[in-house]
Amino acid sequence: MSVTFAKGFSAAGVSAGISSVEGKKDLALVVNNGPLDAAAGVFTPNRFCAAPVQWSRKAVADGHITAVILNSGGANACTGQAGYEQSKTTAETVAGLVGADTNNVAVCSTGLIGELLPLDHVLAGAKSAYEALSDSEQAGEDASHAIMTTDTKPKTVALEGTGYRIGGMVKGSGMIAPQLATMLCVITTDAVVTAGQMQAALAAGTEMSFNRIDVDGCMSTNDTVLLLASGASGVEPDPDEFNALVAKACASLARQIIGDGEGASHDVRITVTGATSEDAALACARAVAASNLLKCAIAGNDPNWGRIVSSLGTVPVDVAPYDSNKVTVDVNGVRICENGGAGRDRSEVDMTPREVHIDIDLNAGDAQATVWTDDLTHEYVHINADYES
Amino acid sequence: MSVTFAKGFSAAGVSAGISSVEGKKDLALVVNNGPLDAAAGVFTPNRFCAAPVQWSRKAVADGHITAVILNSGGANACTGQAGYEQSKTTAETVAGLVGADTNNVAVCSTGLIGELLPLDHVLAGAKSAYEALSDSEQAGEDASHAIMTTDTKPKTVALEGTGYRIGGMVKGSGMIAPQLATMLCVITTDAVVTAGQMQAALAAGTEMSFNRIDVDGCMSTNDTVLLLASGASGVEPDPDEFNALVAKACASLARQIIGDGEGASHDVRITVTGATSEDAALACARAVAASNLLKCAIAGNDPNWGRIVSSLGTVPVDVAPYDSNKVTVDVNGVRICENGGAGRDRSEVDMTPREVHIDIDLNAGDAQATVWTDDLTHEYVHINADYES
CATH class of the missing domain: 3.60.70.12 (L-amino peptidase D-ALA esterase/amidase)
Known part of the structure; x- marks a missing residue:
């Protein structure tokens, strides 16, 4: 319309x-x-x-x-x-x-x-x-x-x-x-x-x-x-x-x-809850959304929570106060990271749907934010290595 | 040794x-x-x-x-x-x-x-x-x-x-x-x-x-x-x-x-000169080094200066003061961007060497900084979609 x-x-x-x-x-x-x-x-x-x-x-x-x-x-x-x-x-x-x-x-x-x-x-x-x-x-x-x-x-x-x-x-x-x-x-x-x-x-x-x-x-x-x-x-x-x-x-x-992201095979929703402020939640969600390593892992259907928390860990403490030992991460509803460490086995996560939901709880406050991103695929590289823009 | x-x-x-x-x-x-x-x-x-x-x-x-x-x-x-x-x-x-x-x-x-x-x-x-x-x-x-x-x-x-x-x-x-x-x-x-x-x-x-x-x-x-x-x-x-x-x-x-960057086919040196401070030069060099679009273009042997300046343009003016109309960009010695616009034709740039040199002159001061990065290839995605780390 x-x-x-x-x-x-x-x-x-x-x-x-x-x-x-x-x-x-x-x-x-x-x-x-x-x-x-x-x-x-x-x-x-x-x-x-x-x-x-x-x-x-x-x-x-x-x-x-x-x-x-x-x-x-x-x-x-x-x-x-x-x-x-x-x-x-x-x-x-x-x-x-x-x-x-x-x-x-x-x-x-x-x-x-x-x-x-x-x-x-x-x-x-x-x-x-x-x-x-x-x-x-x-x-x-x-x-x-x-x-x-x-x-x-x-x-x-x-x-x-x-x-x-x-x-x-x-x-x-x-x-x-x-x-x-x-x-x-x-x-x-x-x-x-x-x-x-x-x-x-x-x-x-x-x-x-x-x-x-x-x-x-x-x-x-x-x-x-x-x-x-x-x-x-x-x-x-x-x-x-x-x-x-x-x-x-x-x-x-x-x-x-x-x-319709270039070459994308998954749409990824990253929601950070339990933050001390919306800005803190947003900074964390953006850091995770920017990780090439995570985006490649998702392209390979790997719910690699190590790459999620290592991205979280790059956000300065004055931007987003939280205790790394209290962070939980759910991917498509499965809590694969609990208290900053391993939770349920990553093999339990069904990564086949187009939409992937990453829910991060900082357990530090009541604020939240959501960011959407795509995975990083061979096709993205192909499009951008060969297309002049 | x-x-x-x-x-x-x-x-x-x-x-x-x-x-x-x-x-x-x-x-x-x-x-x-x-x-x-x-x-x-x-x-x-x-x-x-x-x-x-x-x-x-x-x-x-x-x-x-x-x-x-x-x-x-x-x-x-x-x-x-x-x-x-x-x-x-x-x-x-x-x-x-x-x-x-x-x-x-x-x-x-x-x-x-x-x-x-x-x-x-x-x-x-x-x-x-x-x-x-x-x-x-x-x-x-x-x-x-x-x-x-x-x-x-x-x-x-x-x-x-x-x-x-x-x-x-x-x-x-x-x-x-x-x-x-x-x-x-x-x-x-x-x-x-x-x-x-x-x-x-x-x-x-x-x-x-x-x-x-x-x-x-x-x-x-x-x-x-x-x-x-x-x-x-x-x-x-x-x-x-x-x-x-x-x-x-x-x-x-x-x-x-x-x-030895994962999957890399080019090593890219980004030098920013003419900055008002080393921090300003470094912020600009890092912004360019972080561009997936540029890194894909380099993988495709495309000296895409548009992707260079669009990355430069994301650095806030209080971090790196410069006039976008005075910026020049040389790739492997060819000035393909002059005064913030098109310079010599991109076809003049030889992109076949492993090392690619991007020299950006902000024409705003005397400070400089250099950052090294790799290009972004199919192989990087392959390694990181399939390797658990």
Whole structure:
């Protein structure tokens, strides 16, 4: 259903000849037909952030976005002033097509870093996409296909609120790290909400979803999450329900990224409980999620708790106070580490399901946090040794 | 030449039936025959540090070590009080054999975490090793073989000072992270030096070597570096020369670990110059060394500078101030990134040599730092998906 599930939005996904994959849809356009044009955004903190991120961060700052143009096939990152001019020209072209202010057009790009885009293809593609705009289900799906790179499937969400809707799409598969991910995400709603309300909902939702997944520890230059509101439902939502639904949309899309992690054969949920604070729990969960050795073990269906506790042990005591002799670890419900030592035999753990649950109890407090990651497989190495991105 | 290169040391390496590999040498003994028994040590900061680390840290605290017993085939980590008793009993047995104080015997273990050692095999092996003790070159080599796990070759060093010698051996291949590595290292010298002098030399040498290599970002529970002095040369060394030689020994052994990194096909030197401080340079070098995406690209002979700068961009500005538009990156001498953007074409870079040199100039100051890492290959995943450690 994607971005056209919410009323007041039209979209398109076309093949513009940007991607090196012949005939692949590589350019998406999402237009907010109003009556509102409220918007919020969250962007990568990477200091080498791409030109479209620099452009879009400014564009969304006033809380108004009319249209978003997104391309795969090139990141337009580390391309200097020339790259920035490309993003600006792209926004100007879209603004002219849809009749918007240039500063109300966001631009997103994903693909190889360090090269300029084939701008003539982008601008011609924008025109094709404009002509293909539709509020149909198919149009939303086309857009979600057009932003894919190493993704093996489109990732979308559609949620019903009380009298209003939230839809969305995301791309992302590798270069997925705690601070967002190599991901472009557009979430739409027909609720009647203010930009400030949306920014708060999006920041909170992102923190608990996209900021808590980690495929490979690598932070991208292009991460962008946009939330657009058309107000077309005419419904002012209950704020708590709206916040919860935005968070749910983010969580669903983030979970789909993990489910499609490059080369992954397992999706791994790491929950740390019994921490003295949420930050402490999160630091521990992130340390475990970052362990290449553990991720390889999981790829080999080995519930190697030694690699779990040795990762836990790298978190400084001032960040996460706990007694290593009181830590327990359950993998898929089997307590294989008890009081910091061996528990039940690892052979009791069934590692065949796609989802692996690692539950760590620090027994030091009441706080908890959850992080999702993938295992590390031959296929991940293959994709990233041979794919230029 | 290993640990017996310095006068006053005897060693042995025997097969004690600890390792699951039938007939593999898995137990080493190094004895300091004096006249001095001065010693210094550096250990893993991991909070789940192994029983032998807990034991040896106490043993070396007074600056005296007469003998070191080391085993592969089991880490004796996360084994609680029973594990600690195993290390203590092992030390007592060795002390009885060599006629030393139990508190002057260090114990080192490496292998699978979470299981007790087959103690009868360890103690019987200690007796065999004691009977095999010799100051021959072969005995030193036997010891360096006995500590290997996934290492494909023994790693030793032999350096001549002015009238004295330094020898050493190390094991380590995976679970190699910035704060030491999964490594056991024994360095010997026949110089006449004090324990305090040795500790300072070892701490400095370790900081610039073992703490600046990173195979897979994983910190071990068992890392131990010991420096033993027999004084058998009768020579009091020039302190600067001694410090430099200890540092050189550490650097040589650390470099050999990188050269034997699990599954590695390239050894990667990352040097960051033009930083505002050494800490800033080090943070940047470590961030680049930790990038799985870059390490996969190097495995595929792709000098992917986008993955270099996107890793640099994750270092917070308060840690390493620099202007992303002024950064240059050379790979094997070719400036492929200039002023934060594309430089010469990546096709000009010859990636076929085993050694890859990445030189990053932040153009922000005069400080620099170097970190070594390996690439990330199919073979690394294979080793760590299938090997229990």
